[in-house]
Amino acid sequence: MSSIAHGTEIGIATGRAHENVVAGNDVVRHQRASRLIHWSVAVSFFIALLSGMPIWTPLFGWMAYLLGGLEVCRWLHPYAGSVFFVMSIVQFFHWRSDMHLQPGDRDWIGSKAFTYMHHADSKPDAGKYNGGQRLFFYAVTLGAIGLLLSGIVMWFPLEFPVMLRELSIWLHDITFICFLIAVITHIYLGTAAEPGTFRSMTRGTVTRAWARFHHPDWYRKVTDEETKR
Numbered sequence: 001m002s003s004i005a006h007g008t009e010i011g012i013a014t015g016r017a018h019e020n021v022v023a024g025n026d027v028v029r030h031q032r033a034s035r036l037i038h039w040s041v042a043v044s045f046f047i048a049l050l051s052g053m054p055i056w057t058p059l060f061g062w063m064a065y066l067l068g069g070l071e072v073c074r075w076l077h078p079y080a081g082s083v084f085f086v087m088s089i090v091q092f093f094h095w096r097s098d099m100h101l102q103p104g105d106r107d108w109i110g111s112k113a114f115t116y117m118h119h120a121d122s123k124p125d126a127g128k129y130n131g132g133q134r135l136f137f138y139a140v141t142l143g144a145i146g147l148l149l150s151g152i153v154m155w156f157p158l159e160f161p162v163m164l165r166e167l168s169i170w171l172h173d174i175t176f177i178c179f180l181i182a183v184i185t186h187i188y189l190g191t192a193a194e195p196g197t198f199r200s201m202t203r204g205t206v207t208r209a210w211a212r213f214h215h216p217d218w219y220r221k222v223t224d225e226e227t228k229r
Ligand code: HEM
Pocket: 029, 038, 041, 042, 043, 045, 046, 129, 132, 133, 134, 136, 137, 140, 183, 186, 187, 190, 191, 197, 198, 199, 200, 201
C-alpha cells in the first residue's frame, strides 16, 4: 500500500501513527506501536541477559551487582525471560506481514551477508526489509521459543526427567550464545554501521536518502517515485 502526505506538520503527525508514508524529507518507517514492541523485546532481552549470565558462570558474577545480587538474578531471570518470550511473540504477529520469506533469502546465511557487510552488493535487497533482516526476525522468534521451552524445564526441574534437564541446559546455552552473536551484529548494523537507521526506532522516521539507498523498492512504493535498480 502506498500513500503520500507531503511535507507538512499534518503529514508528520499522520505519519507517526501510520507507517510507510512520506513526511517532508522523511519517511515514516516504524509507527509508535512497532517501536514500543521492539523496545520491550530489547529491554526484556537485556534484563534476562544480565540476570542470566551470572547464573551461567561466575566469570560474569560482577553483572549480578548491577541487578542487586545473585539471589535477585535467580529470581528475576525466569520472569524477564518470560516477558521477552511474550513480547517476541507479539512482535512476530505485529511484523509478520512485512516479513514473508523470498526465494533468495537463504543466500543470506552465507555469501550474501558477507557481501552486504562489505558493502559489495550494488543491488541491495529492496523491500521494506532485506533477506538478512527477515531471517533475523524468524531466528528471534524461534530462539525465543527454544529459550522458553528449555527455560521452563530448568525453572521447574523436579517436574522433568534428568535426561531432559541436561538436554535443556545445552539447548538454553547454545541458543543463548547464537542469540548474543546475532544481537551484537544487529546492534552494530542498526547503529554504527548504517548511520540513519537507529532513528527509525526512536523517532520512527528515516530520511528519503536513507530509504532510497537501503530499501529502494520500499522507497518506490511509498513515494511512487522511480529509483534506479
Ligand atoms: C540496543 C539494542 C538494539 C538496537 C539499537 C536495535 C535497533 C534496531 C533498529 C534501528 C531496527 C530497525 C531496522 C530497520 O528499520 O531497518 C531494529 C529492528 C529489529 N530489531 Fe532491534 N535493536 C536492538 C535490540 C534488539 C534485540 C535485543 C532484539 C531481539 C532479541 C531485536 C530485534 C529486532 C528485530 C527482529 C527487528 C526487525 C528486523 C530487522 O530490522 O533486523 N532488536 N532494531
